[in-house]
Amino acid sequence: MQFSKSTDYALHALIHLGLSERSHHVGIKELSGSLGVSESYLSKIMSKLRQDGIVRAVPGVNGGYELARPAEQISFLDVIQVIEGRQQLFECSNSSSQQHQLLVEQGSAPDEQRNLARKDCLIEKVMLGAEQQMHQYMREHTIQSVLDEAVERRSHEANKK
Amino acid sequence: MQFSKSTDYALHALIHLGLSERSHHVGIKELSGSLGVSESYLSKIMSKLRQDGIVRAVPGVNGGYELARPAEQISFLDVIQVIEGRQQLFECSNSSSQQHQLLVEQGSAPDEQRNLARKDCLIEKVMLGAEQQMHQYMREHTIQSVLDEAVERRSHEANKK
DNA sequence: ACTATTATAGACATTAAAGATCCATAATAG
DNA sequence: CTATTATGGATCTTTAATGTCTATAATAGT
Ligand code: SF4
Ligand code: SF4
Numbered sequence: 226m227q228f229s230k231s232t233d234y235a236l237h238a239l240i241h242l243g244l245s246e247r248s249h250h251v252g253i254k255e256l257s258g259s260l261g262v263s264e265s266y267l268s269k270i271m272s273k274l275r276q277d278g279i280v281r282a283v284p285g286v287n288g289g290y291e292l293a294r295p296a297e298q299i300s301f302l303d304v305i306q307v308i309e310g311r312q313q314l315f316e317c318s319n320s321s322s323q324q325h326q327l328l329v330e331q332g333s334a335p336d337e338q339r340n341l342a343r344k345d346c347l348i349e350k351v352m353l354g355a356e357q358q359m360h361q362y363m364r365e366h367t368i369q370s371v372l373d374e375a376v377e378r379r380s381h382e383a384n385k386k
Numbered sequence: 387m388q389f390s391k392s393t394d395y396a397l398h399a400l401i402h403l404g405l406s407e408r409s410h411h412v413g414i415k416e417l418s419g420s421l422g423v424s425e426s427y428l429s430k431i432m433s434k435l436r437q438d439g440i441v442r443a444v445p446g447v448n449g450g451y452e453l454a455r456p457a458e459q460i461s462f463l464d465v466i467q468v469i470e471g472r473q474q475l476f477e478c479s480n481s482s483s484q485q486h487q488l489l490v491e492q493g494s495a496p497d498e499q500r501n502l503a504r505k506d507c508l509i510e511k512v513m514l515g516a517e518q519q520m521h522q523y524m525r526e527h528t529i530q531s532v533l534d535e536a537v538e539r540r541s542h543e544a545n546k547k
Numbered sequence: 548a549c550t551a552t553t554a555t556a557g558a559c560a561t562t563a564a565a566g567a568t569c570c571a572t573a574a575t576a577g
Numbered sequence: 578c579t580a581t582t583a584t585g586g587a588t589c590t591t592t593a594a595t596g597t598c599t600a601t602a603a604t605a606g607t
Binding site: 226228232233236237241259301309310313318347348351354355359361362363366 | 387388389390391393394397398401402420421422423462470471473474475476477478479480483484485508509512513515516517519520522523524527532535536539
């Protein structure tokens with residue numbers, strides 16, 4: 226299991242946009258050149274980002290892309306979810322196995338609520354919990370926070386001299 | 387991005403083993419029947435788990451699988467890493483792009499150490515941090531902890547009556 | 548030593564997803 | 578009106594996951 230290259234591209238592209246002035250449009254040519262990816266492929270990714278309201282796009286002369294909102298409001302989680310989708314990392318298939326009986330419907334309790342199914346599965350609970358941890362961290366880190374860190378590091382370097 | 391079905395199978399199989407008495411061997415037939423997966427495929431997965439020291443296997447009559455160590459010493463992270471591999475979730479490709487220059491070698495500092503490369507990348511830092519969060523959570527949850535929780539829940543159900 | 552049983556490993560086939568390209572179309576600035 | 582730029586659909590390639598089959602090796606029980 227790995228993040229797709231598209232996620233890689235998307236993040237780099239957004240950082241590039243974050244460096245450009247607001248309301249200045251960056252064309253696909255510049256982006257693709259900067260990242261070393263084909264225009265064709267990258268434009269698909271940018272298109273996705275637009276559909277999800279991460280960037281704005283304007284066609285025509287001097288057109289291109291810009292961030293749709295301030296970089297501090299674009300979290301890593303936002304980006305990952307656009308590209309990788311929003312399904313859970315863990316989704317079981319065999320919800321009819323004996324295991325299932327054991328871990329979900331637990332010892333029988335058929336009277337009241339049936340059809341709890343997946344909601345109460347102990348395996349899913351762990352896997353989902355783990356995913357949430359990762360999400361939380363990604364929610365706290367934005368395009369801007371990376372940019373800031375870069376600046377900070379740069380001045381740190383300068384001090385050394 | 388999703389966990390593979392193999393991870394699903396592995397977890398279920400280990401829970402099955404965790405329920406069986408220690409030093410009692412569970413054959414692939416029983417496992418595959420219980421999970422609703424083909425013997426062929428499941429045996430591949432079990433084989434991997436054996437190679438990584440999660441389970442023990444003995445061939446021959448009355449042979450089969452058993453946990454290689456106590457269930458409380460088998461964490462979800464252990465299992466996931468056996469099946470999904472140990473590469474990082476995020477591994478960038480284009481480490482030659484302009485972006486790279488900016489985020490890693492930061493403003494130039496060519497004198498002393500070159501070749502720091504990926505180690506100091508701010509994007510990787512975020513992505514790796516997020517992954518670590520997930521790992522930590524998975525490290526804290528074991529096959530046994532799920533089994534315990536199941537028992538606990540069962541007694542809880544009983545109390546209700 | 549023999550036999551039935553069970554796991555193992557390699558080869559192979561199938562399916563699904565990611566990665567990538569091409570082209571016809573639509574929108575926009577000038 | 579035109580050159581420019583993004584968009585969406587179709588399509589191809591590559592890669593990884595999934596799944597099956599078979600021959601081999603190891604073991605317990607006789
Ligand atoms: S809901 Fe839980 S127990 Fe049931 S099949 Fe899915 S993972 Fe297994
Ligand atoms: S090391 Fe960082 S900046 Fe360089 S290519 Fe990888 S992700 Fe991008």
